[in-house]
């Protein structure tokens with residue numbers, strides 16, 4: 001059984017100087033709202049010794065800036081010039097992809113599909129060619145579709161490793177910790193909520209029944225769940241046309257990257273919920289699903305079942321599965337057309 005406490009410890013590990021590791025991490029979309037603070041946090045991570053920052057524009061400036069921070073890693077910035085994407089990717093142990101457009105008020109994540117699907121598919125082709133063994137962390141929305149897109153691209157190149165492809169749902173996890181602490185009047189750093197399903201609206205399923213606060217009043221619980229599911233909209237609305245979550249997302253992305261690196265380096269009991277190629281509901285046609293995963297030297301080490309959950313959570317998961325099936329299929333269908341055009 002996974003330990004919620006263990007997940008919590010993961011979030012504090014990344015800035016520890018005690019571990020000795022040498023990992024190359026590349027960020028694709030490094031000049032963006034997420035890419036810049038994520039690059040900063042990766043520069044502070046002692047497991048990272050080689051940081052490659054790629055973007056269509058601006059990444060050399062971000063690289064020059066963070067390279068002055070006195071941690072033990074080299075940083076280089078790349079643009080498409082001089083085969084920059086290939087050079088950035090070569091030798092990467094972890095590739096993180098926040099490239100793509102963010103939402104504006106009134107949009108759903110699925111509204112980003114038309115733009116971001118091609119961006120992510122093109123970047124996945126480059127990963128397949130230049131760093132096929134890397135662990136790949138997908139942040140670009142809609143995650144429920146972009147992760148299947150990357151899987152299909154990698155399959156088409158014969159380099160798909162389901163143990164190394166992760167949709168980053170960590171923002172839902174950290175939001176849940178914060179929001180539940182506001183309701184329960186507790187220390188958010190000590191709150192851990194397992195969030196499963198996918199990364200959009202009703203596909204985000206926080207398992208409140210597994211927390212210490214399972215008995216909170218129904219109306220409070222309903223409001224809490226709704227806030228976790230639609231936390232992204234809260235930020236989009238507040239930014240009023242200037243984009244979506246970037247700073248909290250960078251925090252979440254850096255935590256997930258650190259957990260993947262910890263697993264690669266052989267640390268034990270590293271557990272994060274993440275959207276992966278998951279056997280849990282495959283028999284029902286849901287190929288990808290976020291559940292708690294123990295990370296290890298090969299990426300995914302063990303996928304945990306959800307255990308006993310409340311009846312209302314079963315209902316939420318049933319609804320999530322129906323939406324996920326459609327989101328996943330949309331990604332698969334798109335990739336078929338995308339790959340056909342490449343020939």
Ligand SMILES: NC(=O)c1ccc[n+]([C@@H]2O[C@H](COP(=O)([O-])OP(=O)(O)OC[C@H]3O[C@@H](n4cnc5c(N)ncnc54)[C@H](O)[C@@H]3O)[C@@H](O)[C@H]2O)c1
Nearest residue numbers: 029031032033034055056099100101102139140141171249
């Ligand atoms: N998974 C999550 O929880 C989560 C959270 C927040 C945002 N997001 C998503 O992350 C994405 C990025 O958000 P943002 O706020 O950083 O957006 P942004 O517009 O600030 O930055 C995106 C960056 O991607 C770059 N880019 C575009 N196409 C590229 C390509 N082909 N190669 C390399 N770089 C490319 C742009 O130049 C830009 O610098 C959006 O799709 C957003 O919806 C996901």
Ligand SMILES: O=C(O)C[C@H](O)C(=O)O
Nearest residue numbers: 103109141232233244245
């Ligand atoms: O809401 C968004 O569009 C960005 C992100 O997925 C989030 O959850 O904040």
